Amino acid sequence: MVRSRCAQRSTTAARNDLTEESTALERAHRNEWGRLLALLVARFRRLDLAEDALADAYERAARTWPLEGVPTNPAGWLLTTARNRVLDRLRSEAVLARSMPLLAVDSELTEAAQRVMADPGDELLDERLRLVLLCAHPRLSREAAAGLTLRLVLGVSTEDVARLFLQSTSTMAARLTRARKKLAGETFAVPAPGDLPDRVAVVADVAYLAFTAGYAPGSGPDVLRADLAGEAIRLVRVLRTLLPYDDRELAALQALMLLQHSRRDARVRDGDLVLLPDQDRSQWNHDEVHEAIDLLQPLVGDPPAPYLLQALIAAEHATAASAAATAWDRIVARYDELLALHDTPVVRLARAVALAEAEGPAAGLAALAGVALPGHRLPATRAELLARLGDHTRARASYDAAIALCANAAERAHLLRRRDALPPP
Structure with missing residues (x-):
């Protein structure tokens, strides 16, 4: 014994x-x-x-x-x-x-x-800033830069990078090899002070591209890929600790990503997608929300900038006591500021959704007039607004169009459920 x-x-x-x-x-x-x-x-x-x-x-x-x-x-x-x-x-x-x-x-x-x-x-000398900026070299596409940054700066394995971007390991390995070859002979150095902000902006775009691929996968079976979103946030953290100056828009990007990432556990229920109004807010990661709000507080009076405005919109959702208590009028105003900086179909689509919440579905549908956007999200939004108006025939047609275009299995299943819940014709 x-x-x-x-x-x-x-x-x-x-x-x-x-x-x-x-x-x-x-x-x-x-x-x-x-x-x-x-x-x-x-x-x-x-x-x-x-x-x-x-x-x-x-x-x-x-x-x-x-x-x-x-x-x-x-x-x-x-x-x-x-x-x-x-x-x-x-x-x-x-x-x-x-x-x-x-x-x-x-x-x-x-x-x-x-x-x-x-x-x-x-x-140890900390030379990661040179490595980050090298991976974001303008000779590389944004997708190649994102994959190479995850691989070289954060040490994510080639197999995991391939999985995160829905590629085979051999395909991703070949792409990363081509990206490395394109960098041969380039300068491993921090750009001059006047050029550094432009290169940092490329890194920020790469990080947000990787985050978006994890937060809202365009294809595949997953509602979200939290590991990729988390790695993108870690990249921004690393970059902010290395920069020789305070990049306030980068701080806003970190806040934006934290606010969106904080909802990851509430976005999935029994494998199904759960939209923001239906999420259990007690499942949100409130430590990440508080960290993001602390990052945003010193930036509130700054001139409008894309990541800052998106972060302030996300903060409106994060600080509302409930979906019903969301200040949609303030969100619409923020989207108007964002449109003044970047008038894109994506921003117009998001503004139309906010306007529908603030003033009703008819106002949202009117705001979608003239918007052209590839993929399933535009017809899916139009279908939802038509359903709220009681126009079930046109709603069903829009759902069918969205379902035909949707390559993400979880979102497609959600659209099928929404269409099938409509009253029979």
């Missing part, structure tokens, strides 16, 4: 140690991947080589840390292991390496990276 209890305690201790080591590795991956990759890129000037070596280092850590324990300096251990792997590869690929196009890296940055690698116990 005593030996049995001792064995049980030993097994429990081993499991606890394994949990601690797994947690340490996960933390190192989450917090250090982008920084370590940036240092390797600065030193060796090859994205492909640096990325492969760092992945090998994490794989080796997963094998050895459970046996040898977590090192005192996990990031230093990973950096040293990855550096040695790069050097091994360079020795075996000496001829090929001389013909590979290299990133242009400032000599001072290279020297700094060499110093850190020579003594990984030193404080």
Whole structure:
């Protein structure tokens, strides 16, 4: 009995140690991947080589840390292991390496990276900003930039990036490879102060593109892909900590994403889509709501800007006691400001929905006149407003049009339920 209890305690201790080591590795991956990759890129000037070596280092850590324990300096251990792997590869690929196009890296940055690698116990330089801006290079499409940013800056695996963007792993791997090749020979540096805001704006657009792909998937079976939305928020957090200035529109973007993401648990019930008016607000993540409101408070008096106005609209929903208590008139006014900046069909569609809530479905339908937007959301909105007016024949026709265009299984099922709930013709 005593030996049995001792064995049980030993097994429990081993499991606890394994949990601690797994947690340490996960933390190192989450917090250090982008920084370590940036240092390797600065030193060796090859994205492909640096990325492969760092992945090998994490794989080796997963094998050895459970046996040898977590090192005192996990990031230093990973950096040293990855550096040695790069050097091994360079020795075996000496001829090929001389013909590979290299990133242009400032000599001072290279020297700094060499110093850190020579003594990984030193404080690690944070060069992720260069990596973030490189991934958002204008030579890349927004989709390629989004995928490459998730892969290189946040360390999301190629398999997971493929899944998040509804691609096969082989297709996504090929796309990421093409994106890396397009960056060969580019400058691994922070742009001049005058050029930096434009590049940061590209990063912001990429982050919001990735967030939207998670928050409202255009295709596939999911109501939402919360993991992708969460990674996009993490990217904005990282960027804001790295910028040498306070980007207030980026703060507004973070608030917008937090407010929308806070509703994720309430947007799904038994696998089905739940629209905002029907959501259980007790399921919203109120810590994220409070964080977003704290970000917005210093920005309220700022000049109108796209992310700020969208965040203020989302805040109206988040702070209303109930759907019925929502200040739709203020939301319509915010959309009017947004239209003055960016008159797009998407904004007009959203404004029409808000106007229908403020003044009735007839006003919403009138606001949709002349709006042209591909996809299912325009006919779906028109169908809902027609149904509220009692025009069930036209509502059914609009639902049919939306269903035919909808590639997201969850939204399509929702539209089918709404159409089938109409009174028979």
